[in-house]
Amino acid sequence: MDIAFSRLESEVAKFVLSESIPAFAxxxxxxxxxxVPKLAIEDVxxxxxxxxxxxxxxxxxxxxIPLKTNLSEYKKKSECSCGGEGCSxxxxxxxxxxxxxxxxxxxxxxxxxxxxxxxxxxxxxxxLEKGQKxxxxxxxxxxxxxxxxxxxxxxxxxxxxYPVITIGDNCDACGHCADECARHVLKLAKKSVEVIDxxxxxxxxxxxxxxxxxxxxxxxxxxxxxxDNTKFVFVVESDGSLPVKEIMTYALxxxxxxxxxxxxxxxxxxxxx
Amino acid sequence: MSGYxxxxxxxxxxxxxxxxxxxxxxxxxxxxxxxxIKTVKAR
Numbered sequence: 001m002d003i004a005f006s007r008l009e010s011e012v013a014k015f016v017l018s019e020s021i022p023a024f025a026x027x028x029x030x031x032x033x034x035x036v037p038k039l040a041i042e043d044v045x046x047x048x049x050x051x052x053x054x055x056x057x058x059x060x061x062x063x064x065i066p067l068k069t070n071l072s073e074y075k076k077k078s079e080c081s082c083g084g085e086g087c088s089x090x091x092x093x094x095x096x097x098x099x100x101x102x103x104x105x106x107x108x109x110x111x112x113x114x115x116x117x118x119x120x121x122x123x124x125x126x127x128l129e130k131g132q133k134x135x136x137x138x139x140x141x142x143x144x145x146x147x148x149x150x151x152x153x154x155x156x157x158x159x160x161x162y163p164v165i166t167i168g169d170n171c172d173a174c175g176h177c178a179d180e181c182a183r184h185v186l187k188l189a190k191k192s193v194e195v196i197d198x199x200x201x202x203x204x205x206x207x208x209x210x211x212x213x214x215x216x217x218x219x220x221x222x223x224x225x226x227x228d229n230t231k232f233v234f235v236v237e238s239d240g241s242l243p244v245k246e247i248m249t250y251a252l253x254x255x256x257x258x259x260x261x262x263x264x265x266x267x268x269x270x271x272x273x
Numbered sequence: 274m275s276g277y278x279x280x281x282x283x284x285x286x287x288x289x290x291x292x293x294x295x296x297x298x299x300x301x302x303x304x305x306x307x308x309x310i311k312t313v314k315a316r
Contacts, residue, residue, distance in 0.1 A: 040315075045310055048310075055311055059314065060315060138315070148316060150315070232276060
């Protein structure tokens with residue numbers, strides 16, 4: 001199994017997973033979405049709120065704000081030595097106090113721990129008119145996307161099988177397929193069409209090129225689109241709470257741990273028999 | 274028991290049988306927020 005990155009930034013990654021199987025690729029995707037923990041606001045203590053939004057709506061909006069997460073600093077409440085009551089090891093506290101007229105943004109959330117501040121200060125929470133006021137305290141905790149989507153650290157996380165474009169000897173270089181291609185993957189060469197260097201990964205396998213080529217019948221089509229079921233093109237986007245590389249590393253480690261525990265269980269069962 | 278506030282004259286109003294402001298006769302009243310602290314889940 002191998003991973004080759006074509007793009008790797010702190011919030012976006014595009015890579016090819018090769019020498020793998022569809023089951024593993026899907027497990028990897030699902031683990032990145034639902035099993036990587038992050039911080040999100042869970043409990044909101046409202047002291048005053050006479051804004052247009054009612055308390056539950058305000059709390060819901062606060063819960064969806066992505067917070068910078070240091071996984072070595074916090075642990076899940078259920079695994080904390082405080083027994084789930086809430087302490088500095090499993091909880092991050094924020095305060096918000098604003099009086100209108102103003103637009104309350106995520107930058108108005110004052111974090112007790114600056115390392116766990118909102119990812120961006122530009123997220124609008126509520127608009128206050130003159131005389132309206134919001135005073136609250138919010139408690140964020142670590143959990144996974146399996147519990148609620150607000151703990152999901154990936155935004156877009158998906159894959160497609162690696163495209164394979166086969167151009168036969170009967171290509172007459174008419175260029176219809178290259179004109180039809182919406183992703184501009186093909187170009188016209190001297191004697192036939194060919195795939196532009198580095199653009200194969202962009203092919204969405206829509207088969208518009210095949211349709212353009214088969215004007216004279218399916219058997220005669222010179223271009224064929226298929227997919228390689230051992231290679232997968234992944235796109236992973238983070239909401240900024242964790243770097244993409246950390247999300248991937250955590251997901252792979254988690255998958256390995258789960259596989260190991262499954263092997264242990266199976267070994268015990270076969271031993272008992 | 275939390276009180277009410279008239280939407281037109283902003284006077285504090287107690288509701289008995291009629292839902293009506295005794296000062297201006299307006300029939301739209303806002304319920305005022307209680308003094309207690311409220312804890313809600315962010316879901």
